[in-house]
Amino acid sequence: MRVIVTKSRPLLVRPSTEQSTPATADHVKVSSFDKPLAFSSSSSFHVFDRAIHEPAETIKRALSRALDHFRLIAGRVVVGDDDDGDLCIACTGEGVEFVAATASCALVNVKLFDPPFAALLKDLAVEYPEASCRVADPLLLMQVTEFSCGAFVLGVTWNHVVADGTGIALLLRAVGELARGLDRPSIPPVTCADQLLPDLPPLAAAIESTMVGQLKPKEYANLDITVPTSTIDRIKAELGDELGAPCTVFEAVTAVMWQCRSRVIMPHDDPGTPAPLVFAADARRAVGAAEGYYSNCVTTQVVAPPPTIREVAEGGIKDVVKLIRSSKEQMPATFTGEGEESVPVPLPCVETLFGHNALFVTSWRNLGFEATDFGGGTPARVMCHPGPEAVPACVVCLPCRGKGGANVLSRFLKEEHGGAFLAELAKFT
The missing domain is CATH 3.30.559.10 (Chloramphenicol acetyltransferase-like domain)
Known part of the structure; x- marks a missing residue:
């Protein structure tokens, strides 16, 4: 049509x-x-x-x-x-x-x-x-x-x-x-002119600069995926209190994406090759940004040292979630100077994070898009382009009414591998 x-x-x-x-x-x-x-x-x-x-x-x-x-x-x-x-x-x-x-x-x-x-x-x-x-x-x-x-x-x-x-x-x-008739926004906007933030960690700045640079586009297919709520709940239940705090939806969904993709690419790559996971993290809480801060306040985290493709593909899903949680927990220290030396991916090696084996993840869960209402109700769905065409990327947890799970838009596999990925995802249901 x-x-x-x-x-x-x-x-x-x-x-x-x-x-x-x-x-x-x-x-x-x-x-x-x-x-x-x-x-x-x-x-x-x-x-x-x-x-x-x-x-x-x-x-x-x-x-x-x-x-x-x-x-x-x-x-x-x-x-x-x-x-x-x-x-x-x-x-x-x-x-x-x-x-x-x-x-x-x-x-x-x-x-x-x-x-x-x-x-x-x-x-x-x-x-x-x-x-x-x-x-x-x-x-x-x-x-x-x-x-x-x-x-x-x-x-x-x-x-x-x-x-x-x-x-x-x-x-x-x-x-x-x-x-809808309000006199002013309910959350007063705040910008970088109103609040001084600490410097973005050098590793995050180097990664972001490289991502928006002139990397050569790769031929990956678009996939519209749903990770069922039942899968997310089961992963949460399996972890219980092992993490010290409940497993989040982002952690569960990202772990599933990372593991399924690693299983698909493993037959085509050296299983001993590192499989880096890089993800965007909102730093507002870590740096004390005001509620209405609308300038950029996102950093980039790397699971380090990166596990191999085999370790991600064949490990337990709980272990994959723990790797993601560990990286998240390191984020506040990067703004105090305490965590910089502990990051084992030095700046000269940033380019190693941009190969076919890497995965870049952004989460749109709780950004606030789900609250937009022009008078007829909130959006049935929020969509985006999955990420820079130069890197294997996905956006997880997009607001989507009636999906029965977490919506994911991805661009991280060649078209001929899409069926194998969906088959791996089905094993979690």
Whole structure:
């Protein structure tokens, strides 16, 4: 079935008040968390299956009011003239790009992530014209696509320098609250201009800079996976109190992904080769960031020393979970200087983390996207691109109503290995 998406001409949505568009813009120096991600873009897709009145116009008006509070997002990047090339965000109030669109069918007629409809995602968001964001580009691009049934999809693309996933979720929550009639966001926004954070650990900065660099794309297939709730509960029960605190959904799901993928690639690789696991971790609690902090505050953790493919593939699932938990527990120490020497992956070896045997995991559980509500209820599903095309990656625990488990979007195996992966996953059910 061919789906035709018709887009309006892009327009700039500016903050609604003059105070948010000063004659002389404030320049806010970005933090060490922001800088490695500068000029890389991320996209999210929010699927709302309940209609609201004029969704594009409703969201556009509320977005303008929200930008009064999220002033960095309405600004532009400025590159410093000094040797360090310091980056700032000029709070110019120039606004964000907005597109209203319509789709030629009902939402029920498309399966957004299944072939051939995976290509439809490109039509449901505005993309930056270059491979990376340019200095003059808006820091956020938004598209609202209304389907013939009244359902709509909100596509959000942003320059990662200005916010992480939690930050964009805070913005969308505020837009929803203002669309529903609130006077101001319930959580006051806080930025890197308002709160000084410790430096991002060097290993995390090196990994993030490499990930958003010019690595060669690899041919991996898209998979839309659900890890059943029964599987997650069984893993939690098996671990009991062995970890000192209950096993989390993220730990259980990531362990299943890591082990199933290792079992699939083991016949095609040296089983004694290391199988690195790298995952993004929200550092807000570790560094004491305020509740409404929307600038980047994510670090990157490595399970170190990395186990071999065989150890992950043939070990007990409890042992795999323990490796993940151990790495998570090391994260706070990296901000105090106590844990840097204990990380056995030195900076010169960062490139070893980007081979076919590695796995990069991001979790969208509890980022706040599930709370977005423009007046018709929260999203039926939140989607994204699984990760940089240059690395084997997956995004776990995406909000998804009615899946009966944890939704995972992955891009970490060749197409011919997809069936073997699903067979391994079925062994856990």
